[in-house]
Amino acid sequence: MWVVKIGGSLSHDPALREWLTRLWEVGGGRVVIVPGGGDFADAVRAYQREWRFDDLAAHNMCLLAMAQYAILMQGVVPELVLASNENRIRRALRDGRVAVWVPTDLMRTTPDSMTNWDTTSDSLAAWLSTSLNAERLMIVKSCDVQGNESLEALAARGIVDRRFPGYVRDANYLVEIFSKSDASIMRDRLLNVAV
Template identity: 45%
Template sequence: MWVVKISGSLNRDALLPLWLELMAQLGGGRVTIVCGGGSFAEEARLAHAHWRFDHNLPAHNMAVLAMAQAAYLALGLEPRLRLAVSEASVRQILRAGHTALWLPLELLRDRPDAETSGSVTSDSIALDLAGRLNAEHLVLVKSGAMDPTATVSELSGVGVLHRSFESVARRVGFPIDVVHSDDLPRMRALLHGDTKPITAA
């Protein structure tokens, strides 16, 4: 089973429907998509900055809802995907031969905890989900400039990935690939097993 995190920066990109189509075509039975919040999350950040909430809990819940909005956007663009609201529903969807689309509402909190810290990102949420699902592979789809041969450590060093992501990624037992959004052929090759992944390092 694979987890594929699609950056929220693609939410207004013409490539997004192509990525979702690829996941629906080749990901049935093995891929779970996690969507970044993108412009939905940016609006939440602006509101937090403007009103200066005295704790992170509301901002965390707003960010989770931003990811949920992005998931519904993905579903609107690719109706063959199936919304999954829990680990059990992910497994059920995959067993039925479909591609799962993570709706992270279980991450909403009514009191602060470790998950509501400012260091939790949509990438780290995808990494955590991959761990809980015993995934074989995590792929992060990014749109910013980056070296396609760089390791997770190197990408963290230049700001493509958050430092908190790198520290957790070092401890996981599955490979992690970071793929540029322009490189659909690489993703297709990965799903066909044609190339070697970059392991978390």
């Protein structure tokens, strides 16, 4: 199973349709898509600045932001299956479908290590990859990413969140960072491991 996190920065980019279509075409039964937060999460940041509520509320709102992006993705490619927990994800995969994670089950009533702005959808994708015992985690960004750049350097530049390198340091899965223009590379990799 592969987890593919598609950054919210692609929410207004034609590349989003290409990624979703290619994942649907060749990823059935093997791919779980994790949505970023995009401008839905940017709105949360703006509301938090205005109303000064705590990071716990912001975390829960950002999960809803990710859920909105998930629904947008399914709107673009209706064959994708929305799945809010591990059982629903696994059911979609067993049915030969591509799942899009709706992370509302991670809403919290008390603060924890996830309820802060250092932990974004990148780290949540890593958390899900560990929970699902994934083989690979692919993070898709709208900017160009150099293949030889360390995760720490990417975190320092704000390409991935600050906690992401720690989440994947001891991961039992391969971690790759892709640029939005790399959809054909991902497709080829999925085809090369087709069963």
